[in-house]
Amino acid sequence: MRITKLTTYRLAPRWMFLKIDTDEGISGWGEPVIEGKARSVEAAVHEFEPYLIGQDPSRINDLWQVMYRGGFYRGGAILMSAIAGIDQALWDIKGKALGAPVYELLGGLVRDKMKVYSWVGGDRPADVIRDIKRLREGGFDTFKMNGSEEMGLIDSARKVDQAVARIAEIREAFGHDIEFGIDFHGRIGAPMAKVMLKALEPYRPLFVEEPVLAEQDETYARLAEHTAIPLAAGERMYSRFEFKRVFQAGGLSIVQPDLSHAGGITECLKIASMAEAYDVALAPHCPLGPIALAACLQVDFVSHNAVLQEQSMGIHYNQGGELLDYVLNKEDFHIENGYIAPLPKPGLGVVVDEEKVIEASQRAPDWRNPLWRHEDGSVAEW
Numbered sequence: 001m002r003i004t005k006l007t008t009y010r011l012a013p014r015w016m017f018l019k020i021d022t023d024e025g026i027s028g029w030g031e032p033v034i035e036g037k038a039r040s041v042e043a044a045v046h047e048f049e050p051y052l053i054g055q056d057p058s059r060i061n062d063l064w065q066v067m068y069r070g071g072f073y074r075g076g077a078i079l080m081s082a083i084a085g086i087d088q089a090l091w092d093i094k095g096k097a098l099g100a101p102v103y104e105l106l107g108g109l110v111r112d113k114m115k116v117y118s119w120v121g122g123d124r125p126a127d128v129i130r131d132i133k134r135l136r137e138g139g140f141d142t143f144k145m146n147g148s149e150e151m152g153l154i155d156s157a158r159k160v161d162q163a164v165a166r167i168a169e170i171r172e173a174f175g176h177d178i179e180f181g182i183d184f185h186g187r188i189g190a191p192m193a194k195v196m197l198k199a200l201e202p203y204r205p206l207f208v209e210e211p212v213l214a215e216q217d218e219t220y221a222r223l224a225e226h227t228a229i230p231l232a233a234g235e236r237m238y239s240r241f242e243f244k245r246v247f248q249a250g251g252l253s254i255v256q257p258d259l260s261h262a263g264g265i266t267e268c269l270k271i272a273s274m275a276e277a278y279d280v281a282l283a284p285h286c287p288l289g290p291i292a293l294a295a296c297l298q299v300d301f302v303s304h305n306a307v308l309q310e311q312s313m314g315i316h317y318n319q320g321g322e323l324l325d326y327v328l329n330k331e332d333f334h335i336e337n338g339y340i341a342p343l344p345k346p347g348l349g350v351v352v353d354e355e356k357v358i359e360a361s362q363r364a365p366d367w368r369n370p371l372w373r374h375e376d377g378s379v380a381e382w
């Protein structure tokens with residue numbers, strides 16, 4: 001079998017799908033994208049074409065190394081996302097060619113069902129209690145929300161109190177019938193992260209995500225010494241070579257590599273194994289589309305330390321497109337009592353509605369995250 005063609009489709013809300021065709025009529029789908037930089041990743045995907053066209057798609061390990069090492073310069077959000085989507089599509093082809101789901105090719109299931117959670121509250125957390133009530137009816141019992149809006153490097157007790165009051169209200173409304181993680185989203189610097197973690201501790205969140213930005217990863221170990229809340233991070237780390245530093249330094253209880261940003265299934269499986277060796281849990285980042293989610297689930301179902309899976313149904317970013325809009329086998333993504341079953345179909349387990357993808361790609365918006373500024377006019381982390 002030989003790779004014949006790579007086709008990319010940018011789509012609402014902020015996704016990109018990749019289709020890899022072969023000369024035997026089997027095609028695979030991947031989702032290479034960095035939110036807000038879809039065109040850059042698209043260019044990177046097509047720059048890999050000379051390394052892929054005419055090659056045997058079953059040699060995923062070799063093609064991965066060719067893409068990673070073959071170009072001299074490596075790593076980073078754009079290149080690793082391009083590799084990620086290509087890798088997903090190659091696994092999809094392999095599974096379809098062999099008539100088996102990818103998790104079977106990786107050694108088989110380590111669990112019967114995977115815990116998933118839902119976002120609530122949007123960019124500037126609001127109406128969280130109403131949203132949780134609604135989502136509980138849809139089968140969710142675990143949630144994640146942003147922890148704060150803009151926060152200065154040193155900020156007021158008033159702002160901390162506002163953020164903590166919102167969390168207190170949730171615990172008051174639902175007790176411990178629900179679980180939730182709190183995403184600091186890199187909005188908070190190290191000085192205020194310490195203050196916030198201390199103030200939030202009585203409400204016992206499942207985890208705090210990106211307590212500080214990944215570029216301050218040396219801070220995680222120090223923060224962890226000051227709090228019993230498990231700390232999570234990893235959506236802005238792109239390879240095992242970046243993750244190895246945080247494993248060595250300690251501090252994280254959960255790593256959250258993104259299957260569409262960190263080199264795909266091939267790389268994230270290795271990151272998951274490294275995490276297991278450090279007794280660190282895995283919770284893949286996935287605010288993206290159905291192919292990215294399906295790729296995450298392949299790794300979750302073969303990784304003993306996978307504890308939680310993010311997914312984007314109803315997420316605040318999904319303007320103009322929903323998780324299952326381009327999926328024909330919607331029933332396979334059914335969530336019951338907060339769990340999803342292994343996707344039963346060969347490959348990644350997603351049957352893509354190609355006609356709809358082609359049609360929607362004609363009017364793809366260029367999504368960008370908002371640019372926030374502090375009250376004094378300086379740029380704030382979003």
Ligand SMILES: [Mg+2]
Pocket residue numbers: 183185209210235
């Ligand atoms: Mg996050």
